[in-house]
Amino acid sequence: MTDAVLADAAERRPADLSGRNDERELLDGLLRGAREGRGGAVALLGEAGSGKTALLDRCAAAAGGARLLRCAGVQSEAALPYAGLQVLLRGTLDRPGRLTERQLTALRGVITLDAPPAGDRFLVGAATLGLLDELAEERPVVVLVDDAHWLDLETVDALLFAARRLGMGRVAMVFAAHEESAVFDGVPGVPNLRLGPLSDAEGAALLAGRAPHLHAAVRDRILGLAQGNPLALVELLGALTTAQREGSEPLDAREIAVLPASWRVRRIFDERIRALPGPTRSLLTVAAADDTGDVALVVAAGERVGAAAGDFGPAEAADLVRVSGQRLTFRHPLVRAAAYQGRC
Known part of the structure; x- marks a missing residue:
């Protein structure tokens, strides 16, 4: 190896x-x-x-x-x-x-x-x-x-x-x-x-492990939105403000129940990517099209579209990618999909 x-x-x-x-x-x-x-x-x-x-x-x-x-x-x-x-x-x-x-x-x-x-x-x-x-x-x-x-x-x-x-x-x-x-x-x-959906009990346990003091009504709303999708549970929880977690702020802005669970998560990732600086978005697009995870190769290709190695920083801070030495990994395949399919 x-x-x-x-x-x-x-x-x-x-x-x-x-x-x-x-x-x-x-x-x-x-x-x-x-x-x-x-x-x-x-x-x-x-x-x-x-x-x-x-x-x-x-x-x-x-x-x-x-x-x-x-x-x-x-x-x-x-x-x-x-x-x-x-x-x-x-x-x-x-x-x-x-x-x-x-x-x-x-x-x-x-x-x-x-x-x-x-x-x-x-x-x-x-x-x-x-x-x-x-x-x-x-x-x-x-x-x-x-x-x-x-x-x-x-x-x-x-x-x-x-x-x-x-x-x-x-x-x-x-x-x-x-x-x-x-x-x-x-x-x-x-x-x-x-892999079927998690039960409500399993989903509640996952949420409790990450947010022990989550308001019960908010927990139930997230469970309903995520439909048993583990990543959706984690990402929907992570998208909430402290006030929303405590139940003192409405969740209407995040309620996109007409979409399948995985697309709710994609939407959150899309939002995170759109919020990044232009060079960082370009670098993510290049990385999404690459299969090696080699930082040097991705940066060399990114330089052709005006990006540099330092532009990985905002994507790391947003927990979209992880860079360790000369290796780059996407946090989840949905992040790669969002970066690649949102290239236009």
């Missing part, structure tokens, strides 16, 4: 989770199985903000001494063959192994920029499986793929080829995708785990 990917994994801390006990138990079992030589895969499906990324973060934190490979689909690269696999597997071909020469050549064609083009999809899929099994001989491997609905088709084919054949290996694969995605429909060996 590259140092950049390791650093990114180390910087991500699991978000607070309320409820999702069944999901956590299943994922714990999947990771435990990989450690014990019983590989497996699962696909988490849910609306935006339902907790998929938080569960992936929790898997990363629970991976222990396992080798962590992680990537996320990026809308702007959905049509680029093997873009996702290039991010996921870069830095893994740095030592001799048991892959055949054809398999090694195929993967190098995917992962490196100076190698010949990759071979057919079956060969790349078989090589991906072989590489994961080889890496797992040293220590268990945990593969986490967020926003899988934005992955390019070639990457999806290769990863699902491997996921269906993990068998007795020490590899666990967890995918996360939007609930309307058909990527994992009917895929043998990759069960779908749908």
